[in-house]
Amino acid sequence: MKGAATHIVDDDPAVRDALQWLLRSRDVPSQTWDSAERFLAFASRDVCGCLLLDVRMPGMSGIELFDRLRALQCRLPVIFLTGHGDVPMAVQALKDGAFDFIEKPYDDNLLVDKVLAAIEHDAKRCARDGAIQLLQQRLALLTQREHEVMQRILAGKLNKVIADELDIAMRTVEVHRSHIFEKMQVRSAVELSQALGMLGDAPNSRSGS
Amino acid sequence: MKGAATHIVDDDPAVRDALQWLLRSRDVPSQTWDSAERFLAFASRDVCGCLLLDVRMPGMSGIELFDRLRALQCRLPVIFLTGHGDVPMAVQALKDGAFDFIEKPYDDNLLVDKVLAAIEHDAKRCARDGAIQLLQQRLALLTQREHEVMQRILAGKLNKVIADELDIAMRTVEVHRSHIFEKMQVRSAVELSQALGMLGDAPNSRSGS
DNA sequence: TTGCCTATTGTGGTTTTCCGCAGAGAGCCG
DNA sequence: CGGCTCTCTGCGGAAAACCACAATAGGCAA
Structure with missing residues (x-):
């Protein structure tokens, strides 16, 4: 698996640094991306960990990145971060399979808990996906x-x-x-x-x- | 199965009537309840259909009713209706298994669509639950x-x-x-x-x- | 052409499953 | 006590699965 860490996607350097610092202080490895496009270019089916994703960004929005990832079969659990979230958007995101949807300002401890939960969830998913891929490889024979x-x-x-x-x-x-x-x-x-x-x-x- | 219909729970008679009228106009059978307590007394594991549930009500809130139903193993899909929903509440409800979370004022067509989706979803659930119960009965032998x-x-x-x-x-x-x-x-x-x-x-x- | 894969079939034998018939001992309930 | 259920067992046979050895035939690629 490629990049088993927390991926932070936000256009604001201050937010990226704050999140990375927060996670590092709890021994959670992370990697930052300054735009949805950059992360999309990196992402693939077998990324593991989780994704902390800002909703509003110049260029591709967090929601759009999320949709693109799903279209690419990327099942990475996504935690949305937003300063101006409305209920319909949050509902739609969750119904589409987002892991969580958090409003800024966020509570540090709560956010870390959610990240850890997402990572744990994803570890199981990755294990299961691996087993399924193995099965499908065998089926192909x-x-x-x-x-x-x-x-x-x-x-x-x-x-x-x-x-x-x-x-x-x-x-x-x-x-x-x-x-x-x-x-x-x-x-x-x-x-x-x-x-x-x-x-x-x-x-x-x-x-x- | 008991009560395979749409159950409307709202303390406001005007809202109840409006919803029931809307559903009846689309040939969706429904039943109304004027409080969470009343519906809770009626509900059981094998209710089928869906639940249109107001969040804010005097006495037991919609959220609390929802929790109680889940505790009773009642898996009826719940569509929350709220005039003043906040994002965290919607997120928590959906993560706890609510089917949808709609803000008032709602769009009539959209709401009916969601109700129909919930009913269809529940029909499958009921069928599967029935199969599971049958299996468990046999296992008990x-x-x-x-x-x-x-x-x-x-x-x-x-x-x-x-x-x-x-x-x-x-x-x-x-x-x-x-x-x-x-x-x-x-x-x-x-x-x-x-x-x-x-x-x-x-x-x-x-x-x- | 030769070699490999795939699909096919046969022979003969071993192992496993499945089943009927028959019976025994323990525990429980009316 | 007399049924009833559960658990256990043996005998013997039919059916099914499994397996090694052996062989034919078509397609495809080096």
Whole structure:
């Protein structure tokens, strides 16, 4: 993972420095960016940590950066900072998956707590994302035929039934089956089912603070 | 399910009537309550639909009602209505799982859209909750020993291994196994694994509007 | 052309699962 | 005490899964 830290995006140098100083005083590593554009150029799918993001900035706004990041599959938890936030904006941001929305002036301790919560949340997300990527890499190894067989295995069908449906010999199904287990690195249909179970889980949830 | 409709909770009769009239004009059935206490007395785990809730009311506030409902396992999606909402309150409500947070004066079309979205969201939730309850009822039928065996089946262990671990004969494991499948109404370990898979899923997620 | 991957099938045998039949001991309740 | 449930076990057989060895055939790339 690239950049497992707190990223501070604000156009005001004084605010950036204050936030960085605050976080450093609590041993939270951080990195600052003076514009949404700069951070967007850096961001990628596998950034970990969290993002402290000012809403109003010249050029790209915090909200727009947030939308762009989501479009890029970047799931970094975002804590918005704003001096003039209105309720609809905050509601929309949270419904779109923002981690928090804080009005300035902020309380130092509260902000740090939220940052820590976001980082902890993201650590879990990163771990889960890693597992999912690994799974998908393995899935990509399967041939078309193996996919067809796997679907039917997960449907709980017997080899005999699968063979009938695909109009091939039972022996062939057995071969595919063993290849599937080998490529997916599982040793039974149960393990396979459990491994693939996490792929369908809602990737959009937050824990209450 | 009890009361699959939109529940309007507001102390102001004029607001209640206006909301009910608006919803009725769009063929959305609704029911009104003049205080948080009244609705709380009515609410239960299996209410379906959605809740249009005023924040400021004499006696119990909307926020408090919301907390109480959550404590009672009532997962009804809540749309807060407020004339004087502040950002922190909205943020906290949403992080606690509120469906939406709208400031008065509201736009009629927008509000109806949100209500419909909440109802649709809740229909899915109710369906899933029903499935989960059914599963848990079936799980409750299992004896202690059967639970122990089931765990090990889900761990992908062979009957032989399970027998060793529990220090019983393989035949006994087979008997337990068949009882488990019968009680859980599945026909294979894969189906069992998939059925129980939904129990662990995050019960806290909203779809972006 | 040769080599590799994919898909296919067969033979024969072992292991595992699943099931019916049959029975035993412990604990609980009317 | 007589049912009832839960737990445990054995026997024997059918069905299914699993596996090693062996082979055919098409497609594709070095």
